[in-house]
């Protein structure tokens with residue numbers, strides 16, 4: 001849990017975006033196998049699958065966003081979404097928790113980060 005330094009929604013979004021790029025790269029690689037119709041089709045299908053996969057992931061983010069709890073970040077006063085028990089602010093990466101029993105741990109992490117900054 002302590003190694004997660006980015007908001008979960010942002011992480012999934014980055015993953016979906018990279019999946020689109022991977023899809024395009026795979027399709028592009030397919031062009032180099034023009035001589036073999038089978039290989040080219042295979043690469044094209046793989047690339048298409050990656051892009052479809054990213055669409056699915058984007059859809060999943062949409063579903064998760066509706067489930068996430070919207071809170072006002074105590075640090076930057078912006079509206080952010082908390083996914084699960086512990087998450088981070090999408091704007092300032094402030095650790096946020098909905099579980100009071102985890103509060104102590106998160107505050108420790110916050111102190112470490114603040115010491116580094118100053």
Ligand SMILES: [Zn+2]
Pocket residue numbers: 073074075076077078080089090091092093094
């Ligand atoms: Zn914030």
